[in-house]
Amino acid sequence: SSQTQTIIIQDTIAPVLDIVELPTITAQCEITTLTKPTATDNCTGTVTASHDVTLPINTQGTTIITWTFEDGNGNSSSQTQNIIIIQDTTAPVLDIVELPTITAQCEIITLTKPTSTDNCAGTVTASHDITLPITTPGTTIITWTFEDGNGNSSSQTQKIIIQDTTAPVLDIVELPTITAQCEITTLTKPTASDNCTGTVTASHDVTLPITTQGSTIITWTFEDGNGNSSSQTQMIIIQFTTDPLLDVSELPTITAQCEIVSLTNPTTTDNCIGTVTPSHNTTLPINTQGTTIITWTFEDDNGNSSSQTQTIIIEDTTAPVLDIVELPILSAQCEITTLTKPTATDYCAGTVIASHDITLPINTQGTTIINWTFKDGNGNSSSQTQTIIIEDTTAPIADEVFLSDISIPINTEIIRPTATDNCQQEVKTSTFDTTIFTSPGNFIIIWFYTDTLGNQNSQKQKVTVLENTFKKKHNYITPNDDGVNDYLILKNILKFPENSVQIYSRNGTLIYKQLNAQQDWDGYGNIKFRELVPRGIYYYIINFKGKNSLNSVGWVYVDY
Template sequence: ITAECEVTTLETPFATDNCVAELTITNDATLPITTQGTTIVTWSYDDGHGNIATQTQNVLIKDTQQPVVDSTVLETIYAECEVTSLEAPTATDNCDGTITGTHNVNLPISGNGSTTEITWTFEDGNGNSTTQRQLVIIEDVSAPEPDEDLANITGRFDVSLTVPTATDNCVGMVIATTTDPVHYDEIGTFTTTWSFDDGNGNTSTQTQTVIIGDSVESHGFSPNDDGINDTWTIDGIETYPKCKVRVFNRSGTEVYEKVGYKNTWDGYSNTGSNKKMMSGAYYYIIEFNKNGLKPKSGWVYINY
């Protein structure tokens, strides 16, 4: 008897006896017979008078059919960054039913712009197998996203920008670059454009506005040698190293002049005399001597 997968029944053979019309016929098989290869079945013929004859029969189980894939074509898998797991396809076998495929690739599958061919193998355990191919295409098409909106930067003198960051779907944090200045010390309104590149051909941009004011802030001072507010401080004047500062009394006489002022005037005149100025208001003019900035004027107050 030959079968692909199993034998579930055996046809009882026929025998005759010289005395008994009906013999007791049995076999030693355990049904169903599913073991691949040859199984020997022994038949016994008993006439009931102590006479028994035997006969053997070969049962050959040999699976020769390959599994048949359940999907004729496997869809191509598309991913932006990587594929970490695969859904195994199935095949149907004449003996074993559903068979789950095994693949030949190492996970994760990555590499932007790459195409990987997977070979799925379906084995029925009886020496029969079939294969099926499937493609995996990795292509990053998403641009980096800035981590936050950039606020306008407002300053009166020296402004340096902090490099912003962005996050990419594949490579994580991306550092911004710009061809614009990141340090501003000129009066005006400027726009810096930051560019984020994920290395996979995707870029995004973000702009930031920088506003540099043209004012300086002058403070009154009390040059009484107590170590507190003894000199005239002009906030931000160090940004203009070539500036010229001139101070006049209320009658219009110049009492102080300094090129490259560094917040050092202690209330003494340096024009014609070295007298200590009296308490009161003094008119000042600051010439910045930079980038065509207009002079700044105002009042400074001396108190003792």
């Protein structure tokens, strides 16, 4: 028999996880694929694993995915797995190692961004540190920064060169000439255009106001601020043809005592309000007595002039004032040869000339009153007296400190010694002793020197009187070489070796002179030429050496 039996096979057990805890997966940037974990089905069926995320996974940080295991019989189990996407720490890599230099005229208004590559293939943003447009002339260094959005960045620099080498262009080729009277205080600046649309500054080379008469060429300079400039000239003509106008039609007469040291400049008015310079034709101070006419000339800065005259009257009616009320008495020995002029002060400070009424030197003994007169040169004078006293109280001084001892013949008068008076007065030499001795011997003579005022001095002198000194043999000679009376022979002359013998004719003509004579004369003359003298009477003089020398005289008859 048979019967049926129902057998029900069921699978109600979920797959069993092969790994209780799935490992954490860590990756840079992203995960594009996942290795499926496994589970075992109790019925040895096929277990299908699936997850709940969308690949790739690139969200920074931790992502928890859930794996689901299904055995196809409606049984399932699940487990989670940590997916960690680690932070992106790698900076973007520069696509160009060195950026090219950018050179431009005037300005740069846009910049082409350079690029870099992100290791995580993210979006890299490029930015710079400059404000556009760049108009600063010269070199500007800009810095590019590349950011990957994950806090990683890199940078590089780029050189920007802005050039402006074009000078401003003149808006007017030739500037108009400006003509004005007297001055120009302001100028309208001409213009020029800059190729870089920068500000062009116009300046000139003159100082305002312009007041110089005639033509002035000014130079305008246009600068664009970048070292470029252009220039052009403009002619300025200042005209001025009017003479200064006198403020006073007639200048007042000026009267002053002595002098005028300064003058107040009269004034004039210039139509151009320029500087009018007054000058005059006189030299200050004015101290010439009487009337002086001066001419004032007024000149402006532009060659125009006018003039007018002014009368100056200088007076001086005051006599010089004595500087010393009473002049001192002057006392002097013998004489006064010079006088120190006293002084007086002129009221007008002019030169005062002092003169006196005496003839110099003053050597009159006693008191002399002199009159001093002081004249100022302008007809004014004053006077005062001064007492002069001349005295002589000094005795004469011997010309020889010690008188020499002398020897003289009998009956020969002694030559008197001399003395000098300090006042150059006559000095009389006298003695109470005899001066002609009739017998030989030794004697002392006291000499007295007396001036005209009675001042006296004295000194002594020793005298030796010689017997028969210079006694000649005879007064008759016949110089004819017959051996008899051929010479004039003087005895004892050798006792006075420093002598001189002079022989004169009867009419006083010197015919013979001999120094240091040797006792004889042969009748020959020696003044003009040597020859025998004519027959006749002749006189001789014998002189001895020294101030106190004596003369011995005599005569001789010459016959042939």
